[in-house]
Amino acid sequence: MDTYMTLTASGESANAAVSAAAQKLYELDAELSATDENSQIYALNHRLSDRVSGDAAAVLSASIRLSALTEHCFDISVYPLVCAWGFPTREYRIPSEEEIDRLLSHTGMEGISFDTSSGKVTFADEQMMIDAGAIAKGYASDAVADIFHSYGITSGLISLGGNVCAFGSKTD
Numbered sequence: 001m002d003t004y005m006t007l008t009a010s011g012e013s014a015n016a017a018v019s020a021a022a023q024k025l026y027e028l029d030a031e032l033s034a035t036d037e038n039s040q041i042y043a044l045n046h047r048l049s050d051r052v053s054g055d056a057a058a059v060l061s062a063s064i065r066l067s068a069l070t071e072h073c074f075d076i077s078v079y080p081l082v083c084a085w086g087f088p089t090r091e092y093r094i095p096s097e098e099e100i101d102r103l104l105s106h107t108g109m110e111g112i113s114f115d116t117s118s119g120k121v122t123f124a125d126e127q128m129m130i131d132a133g134a135i136a137k138g139y140a141s142d143a144v145a146d147i148f149h150s151y152g153i154t155s156g157l158i159s160l161g162g163n164v165c166a167f168g169s170k171t172d
Helices: 014-032 040-045 054-069 079-084 097-104 133-150
Strands: 005-010 112-115 120-123 155-160 163-167
Touching (some): 005 014, 014 040, 014 054, 014 155, 040 054, 054 133
16 A cells, blocks of 8 residues: 555454454555556556456445545546656656646546446546545555454554554553
């Protein structure tokens, strides 16, 4: 997820819980990355696949729901703009207003159709691409918290690049 992460857990199963959580974070990163050629998001964006499953399906479904709740202010279809600014390649630049306007015509959550029963994703625009970065760390934090709770962890801290979840009390 291209950020510094810290997992802290207290309890008898703390080491096992942190190990399982770290493994889940690696899996989520591999599944949700827009730049990893093996990820489901990359495959969608490059039209190598038209289906998602597992966590990628859950994140896409949640993104569509959040978009509707925010009157489309939450929008994961902005990846063409993210690319124009150079974030994925770290070749940063400021795109022209004309380029931004042109790219905006290829965005908009209303242009994404998702059949949850089959996992099929359809984009209304051939140049539309998605980036789960706006939701992935929060989703990952919830997944780690679930893992911690399944291991009986009663006190922990999950810090994923500024997305922080703390529960329980300090053990000392």
